[in-house]
Amino acid sequence: MSATDTLEPDVPVEAIAKKDLTEALLYLDGVTVTFDGFRALNSLSFTVDPGEMRAVIGPNGAGKTTMMDVITGKTRPDKGDVFFAGGTTDLTKLDETQIATLGIGRKFQKPTVFEMHTVIDNLRLALKGQRGALANIFRRETAAEREKIDEIFETIKLSGHRDRLGGALSHGQKQWLEIGMLLAQDPKLLLVDEPVAGMTDAETAQTAELLREINANGHSVVVVEHDMTFVRDLGVRVMCLHEGSVLAEGTLDQVSANERVIEVYLGR
């Protein structure tokens, strides 16, 4: 984990953005998004390194979800650059499907699994592989694919629920299934939006464990979360967004000591 390097909590945003483009897995520079005059993102700049896990905190309306929308191609920025994989790919030119195939997976704030499919079919659909419409008419599952799915079932601990409908799972199980689906996609970068909302403490701890495990296997992860205990459990570098740009960045202790962060988000 590359979380705790030498950055001061009050280092200017520009300095972070100037990090070498070719090293970063994800590179955002000066990204601005406006909805009907409201600036959802205001010249947002940051980078994510390969293999890094990053937690993003910030008050409601700080632009966390919009940031994810921009990275995954759902929203086009008015201004700014978004590059992936060492500056090789300009994400602002691609649509959701292309970005997903490049290796960026996303878990939504509200868990969205395919409710009318069984748990195992949910994973089969997500599994990395053929995406073409005509080719999938005659597709058969290979032994390797079956093995991979079994592996994911172990990781997300849903082996006992293979043949239940996705919609019949509990809230926490759906969150895990969705993370499992992300794993099946085998992305280079996972964007996870509020994974522990509505979970019990035990589930929250398990989820933190799960994400650390995923990260340890070489996936970069960006987690948006309000739950400070969870963020602390993750033990990674933290970035606080406010009014569409980065307010502070560093370890959780550094960020939570920041005057502005306390003022706008944490409270005294």
Added chain:
Amino acid sequence: MSNALTPQPVLLGKSGLVFLAVVLGAAVLVPALNLLTSPDSALHVPTYVVSLLGKYLTYALLALSVDLIWGYVGILSLGHGAFFALGGYAMGMYLMRQIGPRGVYGDPVLPDFMVFLNWKELPWFWHGFDMFPFAALMVLLAPGILALVFGWFAFRSRVTGVYLSIITQAMTFALLLAFFRNDMGFGGNNGLTDFKDILGFNIQADGTRLVLFVLSALALALGYVLCRFLVRSHFGKVLIAIRDAETRVRFTGYRAENYKVVAFVVSAMLAGIAGALYVPQVGIINPGEFSPANSIEIIVWVAVGGRGTLVGAALGAVLVNYAKTYFTSGLLAPYWLFMLGGLFVAVTLFLPKGIVGTFYDWRRARAPAPEDLAPDDLAPPDKLPEPKPAE
């Protein structure tokens, strides 16, 4: 949200086998009862009934095609009658060319209505329809290409839900207006009729009618197997996923629009085949088949039988049309529209999963694992402000 049943582990589930047995059984039994019993026998099936049943079967195939995209992809097409009619017109053009010099005006090439309009030669798009293989190809291509073009534009631009329904309706309405024009060269208001024979057989002959019935039954059976195969393949799983959470599907890396276009085109072609089998059995095709009301009626067949259940769609088509024949011919005729309207309301309110969907629920409710039940179908009412796609 949907009311599809949980996929069964085999290609043809129990219901599928029952369905095929009934359809193929009818394909044998009905002609047998027509040919082998004396007209006085209580078991005798008169030829006009055979044709009537054949018409129901083509409607069932049409319903199947609508269910494929509505029940499994969530595309509510209010213009599917257009594909049915295009298939029907392609067949009708072949049948018109077969009339040859036996028309009222005796022109060896030009159909009567063209002679009547004082046309001197055949329009270019009528060429080739004297050959059955070409006409048969057109039965598939005319609806298929329209669906491809329309679907490609619509799905690529992510027109969904209500918006899509409304433009499909506009599409069939535009075609309705177009086919009413004499200048279009499809017989205008009167459409195509007075057919004489098909592949050399007299179209009025009892034998031909029996064969057409059997072909309709086979087409329905094959259409069912095809749809069943499609919706149970990986492709079909993606379709259902698109229906339930299209955005999620895109973020998973699938080109949802391509899947939709393929399903839409297959569905349009099935509707075209249904239309092509329908026309020789009823003896006429006219622009009325394009009317938006017709297309909406197909939707109610599927809703009655059970959207998202292929068997239900076919069953619904046969039941509603049987009811229509029964009620519109008797004393109750003036009340038929009350009944049809009431049926629309009652089904959406009290039987949202249709007959077959409700039956599946009931059967599953008696199964030992009640927690596997599909979740409540009702969307929370706080989603009101945005008209949503099929949920």
Added chain:
Amino acid sequence: MISRGLPSRLGCVLLLALGLIAGALLLPRAAVAQGAAPDISTPLAQLTTDKYDDTEAALGALALSGSPAAAGIVAALADGRLMYSPATRQVLIKTPQGGLVDAATGQPVAEAPPGAKAVRVNNRIRRAIEAASGTLALVNPDPAKRLEAASAVMRARDEAALPALDAALAKEADAKVKSALTLARASILIGKAGVPDADRIAAIATVGEQGNQDALAVLRSVPADASPAVKAAAQDAIAGIERSLAIWSVGQNIWYGVSLGSVLLLAAIGLAITFGVMGVINMAHGEMVMLGAYVTFVVQELIRTYNPALFDLSLLIAIPVAFLFTGLIGVLIERTVIRFLYGRALETLLATWGISLILQQAIRTAFGPTNREVGAPGWMSGAFELGQLSITYGRLWIIVFAMFVFVALLATLRLTRIGLEMRAVTQNRRMAASMGIRTNWVDAMTFGLGSGIAGIAGVALSQIDNVSPNLGQSYIIDSFLVVVFGGVGNLWGTLVGAMSLGIANKMLEPYAGAVLGKIALLVIVILFIQKRPRGLFALKGRAIES
């Protein structure tokens, strides 16, 4: 009236000759005898010879005589009421009441002289009568009649009328009539042989200013042997008129388009409420319009039976009745069906389609399948001209009414308590409910409002469409397209959508014909929705898709 028949060429020539003679003979005398009644004894004498030639000559002289009696004599001849006595050389007019009047003196005559008979008339004389009465109308005491006569002369461009025109021009005091006479004179000069170039070019300028179809016809008649300067002037004037006519015709199409747009707006605006605000696809919306039209019919029938004097107010009475009736039906539908289907837009489509079938059949059972006659009050009929535009009062009132309904609806949503509650429920149902808003009641009222507006649209549409059970069907597709085109949930979008579709439709029609134009428009809208899936005025932002 006078303008209808053109005197034949022969008549023209004769009249011209007579006019010249008469002018030479009579005008100086008339000038001398100013103030006194002009002498008409010569033409009267000619009428008693019983020869067609003499009768015709007499007519020409009478026309230019300036005598107040002339018009009566010519009219009597036209009606076959002119008698003469070969014995006494007297000319007598039979009054329509049956009395007799001496044409020369204007005094009543007790008894017809023996042997008196009617002056004979043949086709040649009839033409001469028409020409004479046309000329006489130019000096009619009523300025409106004179104006009418002047424009008739202009259209006829009868060279023979020139002397009469000159005479009339000399006496004319009314500026409007005077300019019409000048125009008529210029029109004749343009085609007349032997007119000096300068006069002809001046005439072309006068006609060119007129700028309408008539002027165009006049300018096109410049003789082939005219000088190049004259021809060039005529070409310029023609080009100028054609340009301005093209602009006027665009204007006329826009007017028709605005008129159609208002109809679409009326039909769609209720849908903008039920579909745009509530997310309910109300396929029975068209039937609400249809019910409104039938309410108008019933109201008119009641008025005819009980108080025919109120007929001109029938539409004004029908508006609130239709609003309440269809609004009530709407509330009933919402309470019994729609409320169970919120959030399932496509299922509301099916259920309301069923309701539409039931309503259609109910009306068919109650009123029969045929069209019902809804009358137009006096103030709805008639037309007036605005420049080159022809504007009918019916269309004008429907546009005014549509705008009124639009503004009223906008005000209801913006300014009233119920409007505030509707918007609150639309934006956040749970929050609204927790603030004590009765969301059920608001739903019912919103649906009722949408339906009620459809009802009053029906009152207006009863004036321009057939009132039959199928009335609603013809509007439902268009209405949906308008709402979707404009952008759901935005009343201004509906306004702009309706107007653009209406105008586009009427602009396409001259090129493509009504049916192809309509098809083209459908295709355009289909393509447009693919380009902008959420319409012209789509809301933008994160909330839309989440």
